[in-house]
Amino acid sequence: MVHTIKEYEEKSRVFNPSTHIKSRIQEMEGHSAIGAEIASTWKNLLDQRLVKETYPVIHPIGQETFSLYADYPTGVFEYALDIDGATALIKKKRLEPSRFSPTTIIGAVEQGNINQDQTQIKLNHKNPVMVLQSHFLTDNKPYCINGNHRINEAFKSEDQSIDVYIFNELEFFPFFYDRLSKAMYFLELDYHHVVNRDAPLIKSERGAFVYDFRN
Template identity: 55%
Template sequence: MESKIEYYENQSYKFDPLEHFTIRIEEMKKQSSYGKMVASKWMDIYEQILTNEGYPVVHPIGQETFSLYAEFPTGVFEYALDIDGATEFIKENNIEPLKISPKEIIQAVDTGNINRDPNLIKPNHKNPIMILQSKYLTDNHPYCINGNHRIFEAERNNDKEIEVYLFSELKFDPFFYDTFSKAIYFFEIDYWNVILDKRYLLNNENEAFAYRL
């Protein structure tokens, strides 16, 4: 399947966070009393916190980050992930990698993240191979956020296994580089919980991720 990375990069600059929040908040208000409560909290968050945040985020020089894109009816949003920070999180929490056959995870590699010109490849193995799998960020598909070339080469060389860190829903919460990225992720969970009248990943009926930001 052809990669959409270049398209996403161009379109993400046009994303209007205020429009996105406004449209979805109005939908949530009309859905239920729970929706009104959650929508009100998110409007407060936008007005008190997010209006002071810049979008798109400026990626730091000298620190490894990764852009993960999501398509919404309002446009393409860029989630910024802190790869260096994720590595520190792995070390601090003594997380162990999985040993997986490259053939099983090659689908996690977006071809748009593979540089096929060997003269332009700059090997950087200070951070391990990391894969996210999220209903809200990756449509439940595994997606490599670091180590794409290593998976690609391991699969091409028929290596038996490769060490990978796999993070499921909410486990990658500490990896968000900026407030907007974390907010949009939590907002997306709350939005669908309201629309579908679910409490996915929550502990009680009146809880919402808006209160965890």
């Protein structure tokens, strides 16, 4: 199902995280013994801690964040990403950007995130251009979480190159602003491992992410 950014935002407000988590738990329970064990751990986590989490998350004033929307059978969920925190991590780890031709990376720009009213654009280049790519959240396609306008302008100006920080699966986990976003991401990894056998990141049957997350 395809939505506009505004539709995603509206639908995400009525999303019920508990309903989604319970549906994933139910599918894992009936799939295998290992699935039932993982599901049981997620159920305990939901009952004891996640049910108390605030949703949608309240974005702090003065801190740059980004909303990444995921369309699930139970509705649209808002993953909150801490852009300022991501920049701090880049500096701490002294990460280096990759250089791309704008024609190559323009596909990562969600046009709905481009403000067409030039008078409303607030230039903020304190944080670098960032793109994440996730098999589970972006359909394995690059998706710009900061710097959409810079990529778009570089493309329109036919610039030769632009510096972009690329983050792949699990590399962007520290960027999640709230605990529920982190839980939902790990839940999807475990769910696909159990139900679809689609989890190249898990090296063993009992290597579920819920065991790390609950600590």
